[in-house]
Amino acid sequence: MIVQKYKDMLQGKSVxxxxxxxxxxxxxxxxxxxVFDYSLGNPSVPVPQEFTDLMIKMLQEKDPMELHGYSQSxxxxxxxxxxxxxxxxxxxxxxxxNHIFMTTGAAGAIAHALRCxxxxxxxxxxxxxxxxxxxxxxxxxxxxxxxVPADTKSFQINFExxxxxxxxxxxxxxxxxxxxxxxxxxSTETIKKLAQIMEEKQKKYGHDIFLISDxxxxxxxxxxxxxxxxxxxYDNSLSCYSFSKSLSLPGERIGYVAVNPKCTDADIISVMxxxxxxxxxxxxxxxxIQLAVAEVLDLTxxxxxxxxxxxxxxxxxxxxxxxxVRPGGTFYIFPKAPEADAAAFSEKAKKYDLIVVPSDTFxxxxxxxxxxxxxxxxxxxxxxxxxxxxxxxx
Amino acid sequence: MIVQKYKDMLQGKSVxxxxxxxxxxxxxxxxxxxVFDYSLGNPSVPVPQEFTDLMIKMLQEKDPMELHGYSQSxxxxxxxxxxxxxxxxxxxxxxxxNHIFMTTGAAGAIAHALRCxxxxxxxxxxxxxxxxxxxxxxxxxxxxxxxVPADTKSFQINFExxxxxxxxxxxxxxxxxxxxxxxxxxSTETIKKLAQIMEEKQKKYGHDIFLISDxxxxxxxxxxxxxxxxxxxYDNSLSCYSFSKSLSLPGERIGYVAVNPKCTDADIISVMxxxxxxxxxxxxxxxxIQLAVAEVLDLTxxxxxxxxxxxxxxxxxxxxxxxxVRPGGTFYIFPKAPEADAAAFSEKAKKYDLIVVPSDTFxxxxxxxxxxxxxxxxxxxxxxxxxxxxxxxx
Numbered sequence: 001m002i003v004q005k006y007k008d009m010l011q012g013k014s015v016x017x018x019x020x021x022x023x024x025x026x027x028x029x030x031x032x033x034x035v036f037d038y039s040l041g042n043p044s045v046p047v048p049q050e051f052t053d054l055m056i057k058m059l060q061e062k063d064p065m066e067l068h069g070y071s072q073s074x075x076x077x078x079x080x081x082x083x084x085x086x087x088x089x090x091x092x093x094x095x096x097x098n099h100i101f102m103t104t105g106a107a108g109a110i111a112h113a114l115r116c117x118x119x120x121x122x123x124x125x126x127x128x129x130x131x132x133x134x135x136x137x138x139x140x141x142x143x144x145x146x147x148v149p150a151d152t153k154s155f156q157i158n159f160e161x162x163x164x165x166x167x168x169x170x171x172x173x174x175x176x177x178x179x180x181x182x183x184x185x186x187s188t189e190t191i192k193k194l195a196q197i198m199e200e201k202q203k204k205y206g207h208d209i210f211l212i213s214d215x216x217x218x219x220x221x222x223x224x225x226x227x228x229x230x231x232x233x234y235d236n237s238l239s240c241y242s243f244s245k246s247l248s249l250p251g252e253r254i255g256y257v258a259v260n261p262k263c264t265d266a267d268i269i270s271v272m273x274x275x276x277x278x279x280x281x282x283x284x285x286x287x288x289i290q291l292a293v294a295e296v297l298d299l300t301x302x303x304x305x306x307x308x309x310x311x312x313x314x315x316x317x318x319x320x321x322x323x324x325v326r327p328g329g330t331f332y333i334f335p336k337a338p339e340a341d342a343a344a345f346s347e348k349a350k351k352y353d354l355i356v357v358p359s360d361t362f363x364x365x366x367x368x369x370x371x372x373x374x375x376x377x378x379x380x381x382x383x384x385x386x387x388x389x390x391x392x393x394x
Numbered sequence: 395m396i397v398q399k400y401k402d403m404l405q406g407k408s409v410x411x412x413x414x415x416x417x418x419x420x421x422x423x424x425x426x427x428x429v430f431d432y433s434l435g436n437p438s439v440p441v442p443q444e445f446t447d448l449m450i451k452m453l454q455e456k457d458p459m460e461l462h463g464y465s466q467s468x469x470x471x472x473x474x475x476x477x478x479x480x481x482x483x484x485x486x487x488x489x490x491x492n493h494i495f496m497t498t499g500a501a502g503a504i505a506h507a508l509r510c511x512x513x514x515x516x517x518x519x520x521x522x523x524x525x526x527x528x529x530x531x532x533x534x535x536x537x538x539x540x541x542v543p544a545d546t547k548s549f550q551i552n553f554e555x556x557x558x559x560x561x562x563x564x565x566x567x568x569x570x571x572x573x574x575x576x577x578x579x580x581s582t583e584t585i586k587k588l589a590q591i592m593e594e595k596q597k598k599y600g601h602d603i604f605l606i607s608d609x610x611x612x613x614x615x616x617x618x619x620x621x622x623x624x625x626x627x628y629d630n631s632l633s634c635y636s637f638s639k640s641l642s643l644p645g646e647r648i649g650y651v652a653v654n655p656k657c658t659d660a661d662i663i664s665v666m667x668x669x670x671x672x673x674x675x676x677x678x679x680x681x682x683i684q685l686a687v688a689e690v691l692d693l694t695x696x697x698x699x700x701x702x703x704x705x706x707x708x709x710x711x712x713x714x715x716x717x718x719v720r721p722g723g724t725f726y727i728f729p730k731a732p733e734a735d736a737a738a739f740s741e742k743a744k745k746y747d748l749i750v751v752p753s754d755t756f757x758x759x760x761x762x763x764x765x766x767x768x769x770x771x772x773x774x775x776x777x778x779x780x781x782x783x784x785x786x787x788x
Contacts, residue, residue, distance in 0.1 A: 002663070003510060003511065046458040064642070065642070068643035136673060208395050251682070253678065253680050278534060280505055281674060
């Protein structure tokens with residue numbers, strides 16, 4: 001019988017998707033170059049040429065049976081070892097290949113990490129503002145997502161509310177730093193305090209509380225910003241990574257879970273993940289992509305355009321009077337809307353062909369998100385539209 | 395907290411995996427060329443050169459932003475349309491792109507199909523002998539796998555037992571033809587009778603019963619064998635396909651669900667699948683692989699070696715006195731063991747460096763499986779070992 005639960009989900013239409021569709025339709029009328037489409041968080045710079053060259057070389061030279069053969073569902077052993085070595089070098093960790101579980105992007109990583117440490121009925125905490133997919137990611141495992149209200153002054157963590165919500169029912173805490181949609185990077189102070197509270201509660205409740213750290217924007221951090229590696233501060237940590245943004249290959253679905261070597265059952269979590277796989281239909285990420293990313297672990301696409309765009313937008317928006325916390329990374333900025341109803345503001349912005357996402361979808365009211373992963377030239381042309389919009393409003 | 399269920403699963407060790415590890419270890423002692431390793435069902439012929447050339451061309455010529463960009467979680471629209479057109483041409487169906495949901499191989503396809511039409515507590519029926527992964531595939535969704543005992547005369551379907559087990563609790567029936575491990579292809583007569591019984595029971599119970607057809611071996615069918623396309627005979631059908639075996643790229647994880655256009659809610663099942671994805675962490679199969687397979691839908695690797703190997707083995711084994719149903723496809727053969735205890739027989743075979751999988755793991759006692767996806771030269775050399783083994787036994 002057709003399962004009603006998934007049928008019902010078809011009713012809810014993503015606000016981001018609707019805005020993106022509006023932008024495309026408007027683009028057909030006036031030319032897409034004239035639509036200031038800040039709706040979607042898709043990388044706007046190409047994959048490094050080294051990756052492409054390597055793929056071609058492997059296709060030309062490698063035995064196709066080996067190249068396209070099954071990898072273990074854990075990932076190809078040599079790839080896992082290289083990921084571990086790269087993380088150790090960069091973040092002073094002690095991973096071995098056994099602590100790495102290769103996945104089809106961060107979504108796959110989170111799906112496995114959640115199932116490893118939470119069961120139906122458990123609670124999983126996240127912090128507003130948050131990536132709206134966390135709702136279905138968590139709730140479809142049978143656990144329940146609880147959202148800690150935002151600290152809108154800094155978009156760091158509202159610790160008072162967090163401590164209150166961190167009850168005995170909580171199995172895991174899901175963070176995302178650098179953050180979508182705020183662009184904020186959690187400071188060392190924030191991560192330390194988070195770890196301290198979680199450790200106290202673990203002791204108090206007598207059970208593990210896992211930190212699931214969603215890090216697809218880890219490599220997009222702006223100059224001078226303090227960007228600690230969360231797992232280094234809390235033993236029961238599962239880091240979920242994706243190469244989608246750092247290497248600009250979101251369609252190729254490649255990422256991993258990195259299991260902190262000091263966490264409970266550290267040595268079996270990746271093999272537990274491969275058991276979980278048998279239910280979720282994950283077998284392994286694509287072999288050729290695994291092999292290729294393993295050779296470019298310390299490269300990124302040219303991510304500098306995002307910082308350039310952020311600086312332009314931050315300066316113009318604040319000088320126009322928008323309240324805004326300066327992003328420390330990602331390709332998002334999250335200013336306060338000049339009226340309480342962010343959706344109404346987003347509607348007004350459309351008149352100037354500015355496509356901005358109202359914040360309600362991220363669990364906060366009265367803000368809007370700009371995804372500035374677009375050409376700098378277009379960002380500059382959009383400033384006039386912001387000026388006109390503000391003129392209309394005041 | 396670490397979830398005990400998945401931890402417990404680590405205790406059960408796959409018999410096939412153990413045999414494969416034994417073969418590798420033995421190969422280190424005597425040279426792998428001297429181990430007649432029939433344990434693993436991995437393709438033994440390379441991907442068509444056209445696929446490799448196409449991949450290289452795309453990498454050289456396509457805009458990397460487009461090539462590696464997000465596909466919809468349903469799959470790239472042009473790819474879905476091409477898959478539909480190819481199936482229509484070959485099997486006289488009426489699919490449109492909307493009926494195709496691209497997945498990471500057959501495992502991903504089955505994971506989505508199962509969740510679409512069965513809920514925790516429902517029963518899903520399959521037929522012995524069966525692929526042992528069906529256990530976790532089904533049971534980890536919360537549904538319960540029920541196995542219809544084998545018809546060991548023909549390895550078609552034991553309809554008497556099936557009718558008895560097809561109670562009101564059954565949400566779906568999972569078939570695999572051509573079959574792993576028997577190598578048997580369900581005849582048109584079998585599929586028609588299966589469809590007729592399921593239709594009667596649907597009427598009787600007043601609810602849909604879905605046919606989930608797992609078809610990774612669809613393209614490996616031997617000369618003169620009747621190999622009907624199951625979905626053409628039963629409207630409520632979801633066909634689960636993988637390119638792993640037909641194109642010899644099991645590691646690249648590419649396949650699809652094809653939703654029969656006449657089934658209940660046919661037009662929304664693929665979008666329901668993309669809702670299911672949000673929980674399982676599937677976002678889309680790798681973009682570049684989607685684009686490449688879409689251009690070689692009507693090609694296969696050179697699969698003729700499998701039929702050659704089957705003919706050699708079938709003739710020798712039957713002339714040695716093994717009872718054996720002649721395979722119609724795949725790269726498996728499933729003879730009766732000359733003693734009731736198939737595991738004991740598999741142990742004896744090891745003495746002659748013959749690695750064969752006892753049938754208990756496939757839900758039948760007293761048989762063994764040979765995966766003859768190995769070089770023909772090795773198959774020929776193995777015949778002497780079979781002869782010696784039988785001499786020891788009689």
